[in-house]
Amino acid sequence: MSLTDLTIAEASAKLRAREISAVELTTAHNEAVAALNPRLNAYITTTPEQALEQAKAADASIAAGTATPLTGIPLAIKDLFCTEGVRTTAASKILDPFIPPYESTVTAQLKAAGAVFLGKANLDEFAMGSSNITSGYGPVENPWKRNGSDAKLVPGGSSGGSAAAVAARIAMGATGTDTGGSIRQPAAFTGLTGIKPTYGRCSRYGIIAFASSLDQAGPLARTTEDCAILLQAMSGFDPRDSTSAERHVPDFRAAISRGVKGRRIGIPAEYRMDGISAEIDALWQQGITWLRKAGAEIIDISLPHTKYGLPVYYIVAPAEASSNLARYDGVRFGARVDGEDLIDMYERTRAAGFGAEVKRRIMIGTYVLSAGYYDAYYLKAQKIRALILRDFTEAFGKVDAILTPATPSAAFGLGEKMDDPVTMYLNDVFTVPSNLAGIPAMSVPAGLSSEGLPLGLQIIGRHFDEETVFSVAAAIERAANFTTKPAIIAGAK
Amino acid sequence: MVLPAQKPKANLMSLDSAAIRRIAKLARIRVDDSEVATLQSELNAILGYVEQLNEVDVTGIEPLSGGAQMAMRLRDDAVTDGNIANQILANAPDRSDNFFAVPKVVE
Numbered sequence: 130m131s132l133t134d135l136t137i138a139e140a141s142a143k144l145r146a147r148e149i150s151a152v153e154l155t156t157a158h159n160e161a162v163a164a165l166n167p168r169l170n171a172y173i174t175t176t177p178e179q180a181l182e183q184a185k186a187a188d189a190s191i192a193a194g195t196a197t198p199l200t201g202i203p204l205a206i207k208d209l210f211c212t213e214g215v216r217t218t219a220a221s222k223i224l225d226p227f228i229p230p231y232e233s234t235v236t237a238q239l240k241a242a243g244a245v246f247l248g249k250a251n252l253d254e255f256a257m258g259s260s261n262i263t264s265g266y267g268p269v270e271n272p273w274k275r276n277g278s279d280a281k282l283v284p285g286g287s288s289g290g291s292a293a294a295v296a297a298r299i300a301m302g303a304t305g306t307d308t309g310g311s312i313r314q315p316a317a318f319t320g321l322t323g324i325k326p327t328y329g330r331c332s333r334y335g336i337i338a339f340a341s342s343l344d345q346a347g348p349l350a351r352t353t354e355d356c357a358i359l360l361q362a363m364s365g366f367d368p369r370d371s372t373s374a375e376r377h378v379p380d381f382r383a384a385i386s387r388g389v390k391g392r393r394i395g396i397p398a399e400y401r402m403d404g405i406s407a408e409i410d411a412l413w414q415q416g417i418t419w420l421r422k423a424g425a426e427i428i429d430i431s432l433p434h435t436k437y438g439l440p441v442y443y444i445v446a447p448a449e450a451s452s453n454l455a456r457y458d459g460v461r462f463g464a465r466v467d468g469e470d471l472i473d474m475y476e477r478t479r480a481a482g483f484g485a486e487v488k489r490r491i492m493i494g495t496y497v498l499s500a501g502y503y504d505a506y507y508l509k510a511q512k513i514r515a516l517i518l519r520d521f522t523e524a525f526g527k528v529d530a531i532l533t534p535a536t537p538s539a540a541f542g543l544g545e546k547m548d549d550p551v552t553m554y555l556n557d558v559f560t561v562p563s564n565l566a567g568i569p570a571m572s573v574p575a576g577l578s579s580e581g582l583p584l585g586l587q588i589i590g591r592h593f594d595e596e597t598v599f600s601v602a603a604a605i606e607r608a609a610n611f612t613t614k615p616a617i618i619a620g621a622k
Numbered sequence: 623m624v625l626p627a628q629k630p631k632a633n634l635m636s637l638d639s640a641a642i643r644r645i646a647k648l649a650r651i652r653v654d655d656s657e658v659a660t661l662q663s664e665l666n667a668i669l670g671y672v673e674q675l676n677e678v679d680v681t682g683i684e685p686l687s688g689g690a691q692m693a694m695r696l697r698d699d700a701v702t703d704g705n706i707a708n709q710i711l712a713n714a715p716d717r718s719d720n721f722f723a724v725p726k727v728v729e
Contacts, residue, residue, distance in 0.1 A: 226713070227713055228712070228713065230706075230709040230710075230712055230713075231709075328688075328689030328690055329689070329690050329692070342687060342688040342689050342690075343689060345689075368697065371694060371695055372688065372689070372690040372692075372694075374690070374692070375695075434678070436674075437674070437675060437678060439671075440671060440672040440673075440674055440675050441675065443668060443671065443672055444672055444675075451649065455650075458650070459715055460714075460715070460722050460724055461710075461713070461714060461722055462713035462714065462715075463713070463715070464715070465715035465716070467725070468725065469725075470725055470726070470727070471724055471725050471726075471727050472650070473652075474724070474725050475650045476650050476651060476652035477652050479649075479650055479651045479652070480651050480652035480653070483651070488649075488651055488661075489661070489664055489665065489668070491649050491651065492642075492645050492646065492649050492651070492661065492665060493665060493668055493669075495645050495648050495649040496637070496641075496645050496665070496669075499645070499648060506672070508685055509675055509676075509678075509680060510672075510675065511685030511686055511687055512680035512683040512684070512685045512686075513675055513678050513680060513683075514685070514686045515683050515684060515685060515686035516678070516680070516683060518686055549664065549667050550664055550667060550668060551667050551668060551671045554671075564689070565689075566689070567688075567689030567690065
């Protein structure tokens with residue numbers, strides 16, 4: 130088996146048994162990145178020398194007996210996490226020259242755990258998108274292909290570079306962020322597992338802000354166990370994030386083998402929407418059957434405000450984005466375009482630096498927060514957000530976790546769904562409600578479409594109960610035994 | 623729920639081209655005349671989509687502003703770092719000594 134094909138858990142065991150060295154493992158990945166990234170465009174910036182230095186340090190740590198499960202493991206870091214001394218762009222031209230003088234808490238914790246950073250992964254600009262098409266550094270190609278077709282497909286978004294890198298075996302795992310589905314949708318589109326933990330579980334310090342009340346960091350990996358290993362190192366209280374949870378971080382990996390016997394799994398009627406494909410519905414039924422066979426009790430539930438999740442999101446997220454992105458004004462960091470005066474400089478800088486989707490969202494956000502419209506849009510959306518949370522709270526009185534499809538379809542082609550912004554937004558219909566409620570949710574690969582593309586199921590849990598989410602996801606993983614690999618993969622001829 | 627989304631309908635909240643220019647001004651984004659029509663139809667499509675929220679009765683419902691299930695934490699009002707002017711200015715497009723430099727504001 131090629132080194133790039135190992136899971137994190139397998140590689141970690143081999144490293145500690147001295148069957149392989151961290152330098153060998155990183156070199157194999159650096160070579161795979163050099164071979165495949167020009168085609169996939171999964172990384173905006175690659176850092177092979179830094180990776181090799183970190184790998185040498187990892188080998189020393191293993192020799193000294195101070196290794197963690199992530200020591201020497203090569204990862205992709207979404208280019209939304211500030212990394213000290215390494216350019217961080219958020220896939221926006223407005224941050225093209227930005228080299229952070231500090232490190233995000235999540236990446237600092239991963240570094241402290243001994244992980245190796247291969248580079249900064251591509252994404253939709255400022256994490257706004259479901260396709261990676263809005264990146265200022267070009268789209269990412271999904272390593273999966275439809276049967277008998279070479280058409281380029283999107284990897285999903287916004288963590289599309291992270292997803293493509295891990296699926297193509299040019300990273301063993303990756304960090305992502307999820308504001309409305311940006312970890313779970315690309316994970317589903319590329320046959321990976323990805324978890325958005327509870328809001329507050331991972332520090333937002335040093336993650337370039339999109340919508341602060343929704344943004345959460347989380348991992349993408351090839352197995353639920355690898356996700357658990359990564360999330361363990363990424364989680365924890367951070368005084369530098371005012372919404373960071375002062376909570377004990379449980380042993381996520383231990384939850385993998387826990388099983389679902391006697392657990393109550395909710396099936397929300399409102400997720401059975403007209404217009405979702407028959408094969409997505411069949412996959413959902415299959416997931417229900419698997420969990421029932423594994424000893425879970427299946428319970429029909431209702432989440433009556435589900436259909437309002439997306440419209441609430443498309444008020445709340447742009448409102449917060451318009452405020453967060455006010456900082457890009459050409460004064461303190463980033464690109465500047467000179468103008469006749471200060472205001473003209475601001476306007477030219479922002480016109481040239483932001484892409485079309487980012488401008489749209491800033492303008493929508495500006496409008497819904499403006500005098501005279503605040504109550505009709507923003508306040509109303511916040512009230513319906515409260516109702517969405519109430520739906521979940523009531524459901525979790527009856528069930529321990531909720532099972533839904535992860536996405537309404539498999540990965541689509543580059544250039545499809547571009548007719549109008551709203552068509553693209555519908556990708557997030559199943560994922561957005563858990564961001565609004567702040568609860569953990571995970572996507573796990575469960576099968577293939579008739580065209581040979583991966584499809585995911587989503588498990589949603591209670592606040593701070595990622596353990597149940599992991600245990601249900603792992604039960605589906607065991608039953609699905611998803612072993613198909615993408616067409617474009619490191620080491621393939 | 624029916625996919626795809628409801629198509630935008632002409633409604634009271636529909637934005638005209640003057641409104642698009644006003645929003646762009648508020649957002650400090652320069653918009654050329656040639657971009658106004660496209661932005662107008664895209665923004666109206668989004669506003670048309672969110673219009674369905676008017677169906678929901680929110681009487682007596684308290685707004686939910688955040689994802690955190692906790693009160694905002696306060697910290698001690700203490701200086702915890704400093705003397706890093708060069709780090710702070712390292713990414714400045716233009717600087718003058720220890721200041722960010724911008725075009726002249728007052729003639």
